[in-house]
Amino acid sequence: MDSSWLETRWARPFHLAFVFCLALGLLQAIKLYLRRQRLLRDLRAFPGPSTHWFYGHQKLIQDGKLEKLEELVEKYPRAFPFWVGPFQAFFYIYDPDYAKTFLSRTDPKSKYLCKFLVPCLGEGLLNLNGPKWFQHRRLITPVFNFNILRSYIKVMAHSVNIMLGKWEKICGTQDTLVEVFGHIRLMTLDTLMKCIFSQETNCQINRQDLRLFMGHDLLCNLFTVIVFAVTLVMGNYYSIPDQIIQDRKNSLKDEKKQCNTQKKYQDFLDIVLSAQGENGDSFSDTELRSEVNTFMVAGQDTMGGSISWLLYHLAQNPEHQERCREEIRSILGDGSSITWDQLGEMSYTTMCIKESLRLIPTALSISRELSKPITFPDGHSLPAGITVVLSIWGLHHNPAIWENPKVFDPLRFSQENANQRHSHSFLPFSAGPRNCIGQHFAMIKLKVTIALILLRFRLTPDPTRPLSLLPQVILKPKNGVHLYLKKLS
């Protein structure tokens, strides 16, 4: 009797729960089916590669092969839908007219990217949207004012010279094989630490200093640590001690009292903290920390890669390397001091930098979720809700825009040739309201670095180690960047 009583007593709720779950599952399945039908209908007008019903196009670029993307760009010269499974598709674009229409709007960042970025960085410029983003952008814009950037040239040159001192010790007078990416990444980190919070970490010489500053060991293994895993375990990836923010707030108050602003240069914290005092708008400490994290990450990986690709391209193309060196020597002499105006005179070197950023745009793509329908100049439309991905790689390798897109040819960026191209053919820093806020900083850093390196070293490639790229949100080298360096007498 007991057992049948138990059976009836428990069987009914289980039964009900089972039916409830089944109904929920069915509802979900219907929702997914309708979603697929809607996406198929919305994207019908755009041809694309054939797709597997379950994997979509994922197998197409399974190994992250960028060559495959280039083939697709050649076949579908404006755009194509990219299915990432049965129920989700992104719309890839790489045509300048499409890019212009897309970038003139203020659609929010794609939630897929934000899901990944927010836990790592906090809510900073890269992943904020709407009025909050606008407020942050307004408060931070003065950091990149030309007078401030001018004062950073010395700081940048100092970090590069520390790296070159290390290279001189490693190399002697023989051609010596060096993995340069690791050195460059530390050197850019050193510059950023100084420009963001005037912090001397000595990190290029002694990594222990960096560990002490950051309060944990992981930062020194950035090259290998998977950001997301770290985030799950540790919380914020980069965590500057709150003490630094508090100390700076206090010292700014004291400076105001004593009218004493005798610093050599104003760093990120100085500028942002004083800007927010002036107009009553302010960042909380958490917001400020998120912005510092954002700038460290947005600045370091992009710069480390871009400088390394430039060295690689110049090593591969010795005639261009020599022409840059001659130009730099004629402007800078021995490079003992570098000025803003001198950087402006380096026209051939600037063309090589741009060509390198074209061939390997460190930020592979940017994505947004359409908040309202979009109509492209050729009349094709997409409804709200679609995730559009502007493939900067696709745009920069699009044979409809660039003749022989794989060839390194700096003359593409002569004034005359650039004037004949569409304004949105070359977008390493994106464009429009959400363009890269650090782009002038980046260009100056690239020029200072390449100028000082070429004055002291000759670069030659190692044919046994061609560059292999790891296509993540930010492009990284798969196995480092190996070059022969020879000290110039």
Ligand code: HEM
């Ligand atoms: C060669 C180096 C760099 C490249 C190729 C690059 C590229 C880009 C691109 C393509 C975007 C647009 C991202 C999007 O819309 O999703 C962007 C945004 C941004 N970049 Fe850079 N960047 C570089 C250097 C820097 C540096 C040095 C900093 C800071 C020190 C920086 C800070 C940022 C920030 C904060 C944003 C977000 C801006 C906003 O949404 O308002 N970047 N960058």
